[in-house]
Amino acid sequence: MQLTPEKMVEPDRVHRLAYTSQEVFDLEISNIFEKVWVYCGHESQVKNTGDYATLQIGRQPMVMVRGKDAQVRVLYNRCPHRGVQLCGGLKGNTGNNFVCSYHAWSFHLDGKLESMPLQKGYDGTRLTRDNPDCHMKAAPRVASYRGFVFASLAAGGPSLLEFLGESKVAFDDMCDRAPEGEVEVVPVCHRVVQHSNWKFFMENQLDSLHPSVTHQSTGVAAGRIEKQIAANGGKAPLYYHYLSTFASSFEQWDGVQTINFPRGHGVLKAYMGLRPQDPETKAYEKLMVKAYGREKTEEYLSRSIHHVLVYPYLSVQSPLQQLRVLRPLAPNKTLSEIWHFRLKGAPEAIYRRSLWYYNLVNSPATMINADDLENWTKGQWGLESTGLNWVSFHREFGRDTIDNGVTYSNKGTSEGVMRSQFKAWVEYLAEAK
Amino acid sequence: MASKKTTAKKNAGKSTRRPSGNTGTPVKKAAARPLLKKALAGSLVIRAGASARKTGAQSIAPDHSPRAAPGALTAPRALKAVATSGDLQDRIEQFLFRQSELLDNKLWQDYIDLFADDGVYWMPALPEQTEWEGSASIFAEDKLLMSVRMGRVTHPNAWSQAPMWATNHVVGNVVIESETGKEVVVRSRFHMMELRRDNMRHFGGTYRHTLVKHGGGFRIKLQRVDLFNGQAPFDYVLQVWV
Numbered sequence: 001m002q003l004t005p006e007k008m009v010e011p012d013r014v015h016r017l018a019y020t021s022q023e024v025f026d027l028e029i030s031n032i033f034e035k036v037w038v039y040c041g042h043e044s045q046v047k048n049t050g051d052y053a054t055l056q057i058g059r060q061p062m063v064m065v066r067g068k069d070a071q072v073r074v075l076y077n078r079c080p081h082r083g084v085q086l087c088g089g090l091k092g093n094t095g096n097n098f099v100c101s102y103h104a105w106s107f108h109l110d111g112k113l114e115s116m117p118l119q120k121g122y123d124g125t126r127l128t129r130d131n132p133d134c135h136m137k138a139a140p141r142v143a144s145y146r147g148f149v150f151a152s153l154a155a156g157g158p159s160l161l162e163f164l165g166e167s168k169v170a171f172d173d174m175c176d177r178a179p180e181g182e183v184e185v186v187p188v189c190h191r192v193v194q195h196s197n198w199k200f201f202m203e204n205q206l207d208s209l210h211p212s213v214t215h216q217s218t219g220v221a222a223g224r225i226e227k228q229i230a231a232n233g234g235k236a237p238l239y240y241h242y243l244s245t246f247a248s249s250f251e252q253w254d255g256v257q258t259i260n261f262p263r264g265h266g267v268l269k270a271y272m273g274l275r276p277q278d279p280e281t282k283a284y285e286k287l288m289v290k291a292y293g294r295e296k297t298e299e300y301l302s303r304s305i306h307h308v309l310v311y312p313y314l315s316v317q318s319p320l321q322q323l324r325v326l327r328p329l330a331p332n333k334t335l336s337e338i339w340h341f342r343l344k345g346a347p348e349a350i351y352r353r354s355l356w357y358y359n360l361v362n363s364p365a366t367m368i369n370a371d372d373l374e375n376w377t378k379g380q381w382g383l384e385s386t387g388l389n390w391v392s393f394h395r396e397f398g399r400d401t402i403d404n405g406v407t408y409s410n411k412g413t414s415e416g417v418m419r420s421q422f423k424a425w426v427e428y429l430a431e432a433k
Numbered sequence: 434m435a436s437k438k439t440t441a442k443k444n445a446g447k448s449t450r451r452p453s454g455n456t457g458t459p460v461k462k463a464a465a466r467p468l469l470k471k472a473l474a475g476s477l478v479i480r481a482g483a484s485a486r487k488t489g490a491q492s493i494a495p496d497h498s499p500r501a502a503p504g505a506l507t508a509p510r511a512l513k514a515v516a517t518s519g520d521l522q523d524r525i526e527q528f529l530f531r532q533s534e535l536l537d538n539k540l541w542q543d544y545i546d547l548f549a550d551d552g553v554y555w556m557p558a559l560p561e562q563t564e565w566e567g568s569a570s571i572f573a574e575d576k577l578l579m580s581v582r583m584g585r586v587t588h589p590n591a592w593s594q595a596p597m598w599a600t601n602h603v604v605g606n607v608v609i610e611s612e613t614g615k616e617v618v619v620r621s622r623f624h625m626m627e628l629r630r631d632n633m634r635h636f637g638g639t640y641r642h643t644l645v646k647h648g649g650g651f652r653i654k655l656q657r658v659d660l661f662n663g664q665a666p667f668d669y670v671l672q673v674w675v
Contacts, residue, residue, distance in 0.1 A: 352567055
């Protein structure tokens with residue numbers, strides 16, 4: 001490699017190869033994505049025995065499955081015999097076992113070998129039942145937090161909670177907003193391919209300078225209709241506000257603080273305006289008070305969160321119960337999976353309020369991300385150019401407040417976000433050696 | 434040079450001698466020949482169900498069968514159709530053709546005007562969804578939201594509109610599902626090609642228009658669009674109605 005990752009990252013700038021080099025990408029896959037705790041899915045995606053969902057962790061095809069003992073496991077989706085994937089769909093139910101479509105080896109839902117045809121054919125060979133090569137391989141570590149399932153392909157390393165650190169607030173914030181304390185997945189996953197390095201998305205999520213530039217067209221168009229509705233004596237639904245906010249002034253966005261945790265995680269603050277005093281919200285808040293008491297309800301509903309990043313692959317918009325998870329495919333290609341959830345015990349109206357955001361901002365007909373994706377594609381091309389080598393992260397450099405390993409931006413538009421993410425990136429890649 | 438030539442000659446000589454069964458062949462290989470001959474001479478016919486005992490794949494109990502994704506095994510929805518006059522069929526088809534031409538010509542306001550005041554454009558995420566409100570969708574827009582979308586794509590700073598971008602729709606298989614004094618429900622198929630920057634994409638699926646009679650023509654009360662590839666990964670996103 002021309003430059004090591006350590007050399008690519010300086011405190012205030014980063015070499016373009018961090019985004020474009022195949023060698024760097026391969027290192028990231030083996031030393032970050034195939035080691036850290038990766039989000040697999042929500043327990044409610046696999047409600048019944050035999051329910052499965054397939055996914056990719058780094059380069060590994062995996063399957064999340066509900067066992068007969070009700071436990072959710074994450075296994076390599078590969079027959080130990082000749083490698084054929086055991087689950088062919090994105091999701092489904094595999095019955096009481098997995099059966100390979102090639103030679104009928106079958107496996108219990110925990111991955112243990114059930115039978116192979118004409119088993120005598122293995123007599124006297126070293127492929128005996130006590131050989132681990134007989135069984136489906138399990139992810140070395142699987143854990144869940146408040147219903148969200150994660151797996152790590154490394155046998156050692158920090159626990160899930162240590163890995164999440166403060167970013168676990170993403171799941172607390174989402175679940176605490178449910179009167180029953182948990183959420184349930186809506187079984188729709190939109191998948192959108194980004195023609196850019198995964199880091200573009202992660203940086204963009206806490207980049208407060210871009211919204212009023214990139215999303216000006218949609219913000220302005222929504223603001224105009226919002227005003228038109230008001231002029232006709234009506235009150236525009238909250239979802240106009242979701243869209244028009246994007247075109248707020250630079251100064252307003254500069255006032256939105258980011259909090260940047262170790263390991264690259266972070267929070268973009270900002271109250272989402274989700275407590276209008278309409279009858280539906282009041283009814284919901286009443287249910288919350290009944291479930292948690294007044295003090296806790298206030299704590300839960302007034303958290304200042306726009307969204308939470310779990311570095312290096314997850315963006316959780318907890319107040320609106322949605323998340324986007326990245327599966328990097330190549331230096332210039334990233335698959336994003338977009339999910340949303342229902343708050344258990346909350347009225348339908350509260351779900352519908354968040355659904356508007358899913359439909360307008362996060363769907364494959366998004367009026368917002370259309371322009372983000374365009375930026376990232378063009379950004380990737382720009383960084384593939386040798387015209388200039390460095391990417392600038394100088395904004396507000398040296399002016400963030402660092403306390404106990406946490407970086408608080410004093411200006412919302414500080415590029416402390418990217419500096420913090422790259423600090424973690426170098427640490428991950430350095431640890432690998 | 435000279436030595437190479439010699440080698441080549443040697444080899445050539447060897448290979449010509451081989452078919453005559455020269456003694457140069459190792460003993461082991463010679464012995465293998467009758468075995469191979471014997472092995473190939475055997476005749477065995479495998480018949481399905483010939484064995485009384487079920488083994489291998491057949492031994493797997495049928496409780497393992499539901500491997501398909503949920504919903505995949507359900508019967509296809511009944512496809513409705515009514516006999517109508519050629520005149521109605523013709524007027525409906527002309528309406529659908531005009532709608533697709535407005536899209537391809539980027540005449541957004543004229544396109545929106547085809548919708549009734551309470552009209553809705555809906556592209557569900559899944560075919561089994563039935564209500565436009567409250568469903569996770571790809572598009573779920575009333576006329577005002579359609580105006581927002583038009584406002585966005587016509588804004589000078591709609592950055593994603595800068596590259597070459599055009600669509601080409603073909604609409605066909607027009608079947609009238611029902612007709613009452615006020616409404617016509619019509620189903621059709623579409624194919625849309627989209628050029629964006631230097632790439633082409635294809636989208637296809639079903640339109641289901643609920644049309645209300647309006648003056649001598651029609652207005653759209655609900656246009657439901659089921660993309661047949663709506664749950665496949667989107668390479669980039671959709672900017673305008675399909």
